[in-house]
Amino acid sequence: MTLVVIGVSLAALGGLLYWQLVLAEGVYLGQGMVTLLYDRVAPRYDSIKGYDPQAEDLILGRPVATMLGHVGTPLILDVGTGTGRVIAAVMQQPDFQGHALGIDPSAPMLEKAWEKLRVYEPRVTLMRKTGDNLPFPDGAFDAIILVEMLEFTPSPAAQIAEAVRVLRPGGLVITSRRRGAGAAMMPGKVHSKAGFERMLTGAGLAEVRIFPWQVDYDLVWALKPGSQPKPSHRVEDVLQCPCCSRTGMLREGDDLRCAHCDTIRTGPIIEY
Numbered sequence: 258m259t260l261v262v263i264g265v266s267l268a269a270l271g272g273l274l275y276w277q278l279v280l281a282e283g284v285y286l287g288q289g290m291v292t293l294l295y296d297r298v299a300p301r302y303d304s305i306k307g308y309d310p311q312a313e314d315l316i317l318g319r320p321v322a323t324m325l326g327h328v329g330t331p332l333i334l335d336v337g338t339g340t341g342r343v344i345a346a347v348m349q350q351p352d353f354q355g356h357a358l359g360i361d362p363s364a365p366m367l368e369k370a371w372e373k374l375r376v377y378e379p380r381v382t383l384m385r386k387t388g389d390n391l392p393f394p395d396g397a398f399d400a401i402i403l404v405e406m407l408e409f410t411p412s413p414a415a416q417i418a419e420a421v422r423v424l425r426p427g428g429l430v431i432t433s434r435r436r437g438a439g440a441a442m443m444p445g446k447v448h449s450k451a452g453f454e455r456m457l458t459g460a461g462l463a464e465v466r467i468f469p470w471q472v473d474y475d476l477v478w479a480l481k482p483g484s485q486p487k488p489s490h491r492v493e494d495v496l497q498c499p500c501c502s503r504t505g506m507l508r509e510g511d512d513l514r515c516a517h518c519d520t521i522r523t524g525p526i527i528e529y
């Protein structure tokens with residue numbers, strides 16, 4: 258009898274751990290666990306995902322470059338950039354002359370991203386940071402990307418609200434909605450189609466379009482209503498200094514130096 262109880266308890270514990278660590282990817286165990294799991298998977302991440310470069314080009318790269326074509330030199334922010342998949346698809350578009358900042362809390366994921374994005378230096382900057390409390394003034398970016406990442410944040414709705422704050426009126430949001438069997442394992446972190454649309458419109462976005470995309474994800478486009486020209490197209494012009502909070506950093510090779518208080522953030526993957 259005791260052996261049966263021990264066996265059942267161990268099986269239940271194993272099932273719980275499998276759910277929390279593998280199926281839910283650590284989301285209920287806090288940001289530290291999510292980041293630790295991505296740190297560990299980073300070297301194998303791209304081969305596990307096995308993205309088709311042609312599909313990435315067709316579904317992510319070309320549409321983003323086309324939608325931003327009227328801007329000239331757009332500035333895009335990719336929150337939860339991971340191994341830089343979306344930035345790579347956009348930067349390789351011949352008609353995209355803009356700049357991009359990718360942020361992610363996992364240093365090993367960013368190191369993999371840098372391997373593929375360093376050829377676009379200085380138009381690409383990477384920063385180790387979570388997507389909450391973004392160190393930018395309101396309306397700093399022309400487009401915000403939040404692909405395959407919302408469900409890993411402490412609060413997807415708060416993450417969207419913060420992204421909308423740093424997006425200029427008239428700017429574009431590209432995100433994704435988790436669906437299918439994977440979504441069933443993440444209660445409270447994922448939304449129905451209607452619920453997802455409500456979350457975006459509640460944060461001030463409009464013209465929400467939700468398309469079936471991958472097995473586990475819908476792709477979602479939305480616009481921030483209004484129109485406002487953006488004065489700058491470079492990350493260093495909109496980044497707030499971690500010390501004096503003022504905007505205006507100067508690029509010195511891979512490093513960024515505050516124009517006001519001389520604080521320096523060293524690159525190519527800037528710690529913030």
Ligand SMILES: C[S@@+](CC[C@H](N)C(=O)[O-])C[C@H]1O[C@@H](n2cnc3c(N)ncnc32)[C@H](O)[C@@H]1O
Nearest residue numbers: 295337338339342363387388404405406409410
């Ligand atoms: C499934 S990967 C997606 C990466 C990339 N967006 C893509 O489509 O390939 C999720 C990424 O979100 C990052 N992440 C987790 N929590 C985050 C947070 N609070 N803020 C920003 N990124 C986060 C992880 O480190 C990981 O790199």
